[in-house]
Each structure stands twice: as structure tokens, then as C-alpha cells.
Amino acid sequence: MDATAATVMVVDDDIDIRETIQDLLEVRGFHVIGAGDGADAMAQLKRGARPRVILLDLMMPGLSGEEFRNQQLADADIAHIPVVVLSGARGVDEAARRMRVASLPKPVELHELMETVGRFCADEHAAR
């Protein structure tokens, strides 16, 4: 894996979704770290992980997407990391609007996913 590859964090409780996004992103040259729930994601961030963008599922057991975001914003070290919400509701979820983050509807279009990730990683490694 290219050391200067941009890192993307994928937070989703469904393993298939996580692995699929991971595979598709890695093929295009991204480095992907996965987390199965909000608590796991938060732990990794606290340990020093610094992704360029976090793809966040809203509906997760334990720490919900919204709660994760609140905790993230409360920590100055990681508050700057942009979040894109993967939302099962049609279009922009009310929660996403509340959180003032971008959102992608599920099931997500491949090209939309790539464009969005590419945008946040634009000033460093360009996505293939």
C-alpha cells in the first residue's frame, strides 16, 4: 500500500458493506480502516488514526452515528475530520441536516461514492 495514499475510515455495523467499500476503495488506491461501531471508530481515532474522511452509518447498535459525531466534535484533535453519512432514508436524512454533514443515500451509487470520497481527498493523493 502506497504510504502517501489517502486514508478513509468506514464505520458500518454490516460487515458486507464495510468490506465491499473497503475493496472498492483499495482498488482505487485508497487506504481504508474499518470500524464495526461508533465506539470502535472512536477508539481508533483516539489511538491516532487520522483519516481524510469518515464514512459513517447512522443506524448502528451501541453508539449511534449522531452520538459518535457529537463525541468527535467535542475532541479538538479529531473534530476537523469531515464526515459523510450513509443514510438509509431517502436523500438527505433529517439527522444529517441536523449534523450539518454531507450524506449519501443507501444503496449508494458507486460513482457517487467515489466522487464524494475523491472530493475530500482531492488535495493529496488523487483517486484513480
Added chain:
Amino acid sequence: MRRPHPSIRGKLIALTLLAILAPISCVLFIVGSNEIRDIRSDMVTSSVLITSVVAEYAAAALAFDSRPAAEEALQVLAANPRFLDATIYDRAGRRFAAFRRPGRTGPDPPAVLADAEPRSTLEGGRITVVYPIAQGGERFGTMVLHGAMAPVTSRVHAYVWGLWWLTLGIIAASLTLAWALERMVSRRLLRLADVARQIARGADYSVRASDRGHDEIGLLAEAFNNMLAEIDHRQTEAREAIRMRDEFLSVASHELKTPLTSLKLRVQGLIEHSPTVEDPTEAARMDKSFELAERQVRRLEKLVNNLLDVSRIAIGRFPLQREEVDLVGLVHNVIGQFSAEIARLDVEVGLDLPEHALGLWDPMRLEQVVVNLLSNALKYGAGSPVEIVVRIDGGNALLIVRDRGIGISPADQARIFERFERAVSLNYGGLGLGLHITREIVLAHGGTIRVESVPGEGAAFIVELPRGIEASEQMGEAWTQQPQP
């Protein structure tokens, strides 16, 4: 509510009148007529008796041809005011002596023959007694007596008056009884009926009848209230069941998106970077498989989204996010999305669009509407040309999607916008949700949608949307969409 007719009160009045008045009238009538008959026969008897007594005295007077004696005999009659006049006739039928009550008016009674038969007759309120004056077998003359039947008449009047006042009394009594019964019964029953009507009109099952009596009507009211409590309970249960069902639908369709997410991404990934296959036939077959797989994923996605929308509409969570939208641009966009399908079906799509049609709408929902109408036109158009028209009409935008396909019967036209309604056989796929959702979106924007169709000649769906913007068409410059955050 119609007035009770005939009411219980009316029936009671009729009943009491019949039940009380009729028998009493009969009894009175019978008793009365018996008494009157008795009085009459008494009067006849006494008149005949007194005539016979006077005739005895008159016999001697006639025998001795003494007028004064005869007149003196007749004076006996003066004592009884009943007797009006009496005349004694001699053997030859000539008037011998007469008595006439003072003040007696009327013509003189006709002369009678000397050998007239004894008789008594009643005629026009007068009694006439004809009595032979005889003694020792020898006939001296005839006496005629006239009397008034006034007591009888007055007695008859008394009975008639009595009956009249009795009738009046009974009517008054039955009216009073009816009024009392109305208060005790009818009014309470009507109040109960009122409550029932109120409930039927307002579908508010929390209403209760307020009757607190302990009689049969009280029991009726109690049973009525129990029934209402039961209905209320069942209705609450039913509502709850519906709400749970819709919540479930919402959750289920949400859940269905999870497997769809990875499925779609993988299929799209495969299409983008499909493995290299040497044999071109195999390669073509593989490409076709992936494309079909993606199409099916899209179909699944659409069905799931429709289910989600419908359940959200049902539980009231269907918000709009309005932005400035160019309907014309949106139509072009959708045509683009359908380009493959249009080519595949070889359908001619005609566009009659202005340059721009701006409005404050929810772009995603509006796109849903255009997609639904176009997809229906392609599906049921039977290959016929499809026409899409957009017009600006003052504060409204008009969207018409027309096909020349199988059409929709008038009976179905009313139904197709309902949930789960389909105007075609199950051979045409789909859940029947598209038009329902489309209508909900249009209504949520404050617009209207209607269909005009003749079976066999196609259908036109006409959508009218208020534009919701104050600014006029002087917004000449092209408007661009906001960048994604």
C-alpha cells in the same frame, strides 16, 4: 334526523282516546238511550193515564151535556206544565170543550172522528193521546190530549253535553299523559338517538349517553355505552395495529437496503472493472449478466424505496425539502436516465418544453414524479409515442405526460391513485405504489394531479404545481444548483 312520525306521543294519544273514549261513549250511549226510552214510555203511560181519568169525568159531563162540567174536568191538566192542550169531542165529532195552556202557540189540532180508535203517538216532540169517552158500554165522545216531550229533550241534551265534556276531559287527560310519557320516555330515547347520530357523524367513540335512569331506557343507555366503550377499544386497537404495520414497513424497507447496498456496489464495481475474458462471446455474455444484475438491483431498490415512502406517508413522516428547481432541466435529466430503456423499447419521446420552468420544489421528490409518470407511459404505452409537455401558467407550472397506449377505464381512473391499486392485470409488474406516491408528492407541494384517458386511446397525466416563488420570469440568467456540501 327525521322527526318521529307518528311519534310515541301521537300513538299514545290515539290509543288512549280509542281505549277510553270508545267504551265510555258506548256505555253512555246505551245507558242514555235506555233511560230516555224509559222516560218516554213513562210519559206516554202517565199521559194516557191522566187522559183516561179526565175522560171518566168528561163522560158524565157529556152525558148531561154540561159544558162547564167538561171544562172543569179539563182544568186538572193545568197543574202539569207538560200538558199543552186537550179537547173533548162529542159523539158527532164536534168540539165540546177545550183546554189550552196559556201561551200555547200553534194551530188548533184537527178534529177527530167520533169513533176514532184510541191511540197515542209521538211526533216532533209532542205526544198525542186519543182516548174514547165511554161509560157503561156507551160511547159519548173522544178526548184528545197534546203534551210536550220537553223533559225527554232536555234529558237528551244533558247526555249529549255530558258526553261532550267527558270527551274533552279525556282528550285533556290523554294529552297530559302523553306529555308526561314523552318526558319520561320519548325525550330520553331521542337523546340516545342524538348521541348515536353524533357518533356516526364525527366518528368520535369517546362520547357517551348521559341517561342515568334505572328503568328499561336506563338499561338501554347503559348497554349503549358499553357498546361504545367496546368500539372505542377496538378502534384504538385497530389504529395501533395499522400504526405498527406502517412502522414495520418503514423498518423493513430500511433493513432491506443493507444487503442492497453491498450488492449494488459489487455489481457496479464488476461492471466497471470486469475480469478479462478472452472469448468475445463469453465476454459479451458476462457483460450482459452484469448489466442485468444491475438492472435488477435497481428494480429492487425502487420497490424498496416505494415501500418506504408509502409507509412514511402513512405514518405522516413525509417532509419536503424545497429548493429552486428547474422543471425543464429535471425532465431532461430523467429522459437521460431512461435513454437506454427508450432506445430498447424504440419509443418516440416528444418534448414540448419552454427554456426554463422555475419553482420552489423538492427536487428529489419532483424527479420521482417525472420518473413515475414517464415509466408508466413507457410501460403501458405499448410502444406508442410519448409526449411530455411543460407550461408556465402564471403562478403554476403544468406538467403533462401523455401516451397513446392501452388507456385507463373511467372506473379505474378514480382508483389508480390509491395505495396498492393497479388498473392492470398482475402481468404488468409493480406494487401499484408509484401513482399513490406521486399524488402524495404533488399534494404535499400544494398541487393537483388528474388523469384524462379513453380506453384504447392512451392516457394523459396532468400535474399542476404552484411555483411558490414571488420572482417572475425576469430571472433571465441560467440558474445553477448549489454545490454539495
